[in-house]
Amino acid sequence: MVTRQARPIPVTVIGGFLGAGKTTLVNHILGGDHELKIAVMVNDFGAINIDAALITSTEGGLYSLSNGCVCCGLNQGLVEQLEELLSARIDIDHIVIEASGVADPARIMDTVRYARFAGRLRGDAIVVLVDAAGFDGAIAAAPGLAEAQVGSADLLILNKTDLVSRDTLDAWHARWAFPDTRTIETTNARVPFDLLFASGFPSRGASSPFTAVPVHEQAESITWRHDGPIDAKRLHGVLAALPARIYRAKGFVQASDGRLFAVHVVGTRVSFEPAAHLPEGFDGQSLLVLVGFGRDLPFEGVLAQLNGCGALARSGKKGSA
Numbered sequence: 001m002v003t004r005q006a007r008p009i010p011v012t013v014i015g016g017f018l019g020a021g022k023t024t025l026v027n028h029i030l031g032g033d034h035e036l037k038i039a040v041m042v043n044d045f046g047a048i049n050i051d052a053a054l055i056t057s058t059e060g061g062l063y064s065l066s067n068g069c070v071c072c073g074l075n076q077g078l079v080e081q082l083e084e085l086l087s088a089r090i091d092i093d094h095i096v097i098e099a100s101g102v103a104d105p106a107r108i109m110d111t112v113r114y115a116r117f118a119g120r121l122r123g124d125a126i127v128v129l130v131d132a133a134g135f136d137g138a139i140a141a142a143p144g145l146a147e148a149q150v151g152s153a154d155l156l157i158l159n160k161t162d163l164v165s166r167d168t169l170d171a172w173h174a175r176w177a178f179p180d181t182r183t184i185e186t187t188n189a190r191v192p193f194d195l196l197f198a199s200g201f202p203s204r205g206a207s208s209p210f211t212a213v214p215v216h217e218q219a220e221s222i223t224w225r226h227d228g229p230i231d232a233k234r235l236h237g238v239l240a241a242l243p244a245r246i247y248r249a250k251g252f253v254q255a256s257d258g259r260l261f262a263v264h265v266v267g268t269r270v271s272f273e274p275a276a277h278l279p280e281g282f283d284g285q286s287l288l289v290l291v292g293f294g295r296d297l298p299f300e301g302v303l304a305q306l307n308g309c310g311a312l313a314r315s316g317k318k319g320s321a
């Protein structure tokens, strides 16, 4: 008889461009009524793993993958984390890997399917989210990447349908969806669990015509920290006017009236979402990670503007993955 522990653990890779709704989907899964014990691995692009802070607690364990992009190179960090998880937690029903927004999810799934994991892991599905309101912006920001992510999907989730018209959604399907890829539309990534964990998605007859470009080389991130409260209105103004090439910003801030917010910038859309507390490790600081594409991004000027949103701000440290 095959024991429960001997069965390979199914793995779902969640991909999609920056800000498409991957963490929203992970939180939907973790808060869901599916009776699965799920371990989540998160790979974020910037120097600080904001996604790990945005994710609600998980019974199966939360594993923060190394910074940068785990789809590059030999994925040693991912291999090590998977080995650690496999040796530590035999009672996990499912593993979910949230890729960074600049990752090629197909390459992450390749790692899951390495021979060394045979019999222990089973690559279940690549689930790719698309920001219905931001797909054109994603293509403009990083040509080649968003298309390749879509091309690698076993299950495609056209998310943020609340932000666009029916005509826009129909035009997206006509232009980008593969006829043999299961595609659904969602708001706030509310994917039905029986579909998400269905397994056995048909593999597409034709391979994707889109090849992932090595966009990590074009992507850069920077971290901004601030020790005291910030002027939320002014910060909103600065973020709303970010240069187009700085596509994504996210983090947590404390406003001068004491309120705490998770802050998101996706393309031209800025949102301040009330937060119950600053995440562990933030030490009372407001902190934003900004990600952009291309050479000579005007980060210094942006940092100066951000510093102007609070008297005690100090500039961040530039880095790339």
Ligand SMILES: Nc1nc2c(ncn2[C@@H]2O[C@H](COP(=O)(O)OP(=O)(O)OP(=O)(O)O)[C@@H](O)[C@H]2O)c(=O)[nH]1
Residues within 6 Å of the ligand: 016, 017, 018, 019, 020, 021, 022, 023, 024, 025, 051, 100, 101, 102, 159, 160, 161, 162, 163, 186, 187, 188, 189, 248, 250, 264, 266, 271
């Ligand atoms: N209006 C709207 N906003 C959404 C929807 N889904 C997610 N969002 C918002 O989009 C922003 C980005 O969502 P995330 O889930 O953090 O996106 P992500 O793909 O994990 O982002 P990265 O990890 O940076 O690539 C957040 O402000 C979400 O609340 C949706 O269906 N409609």
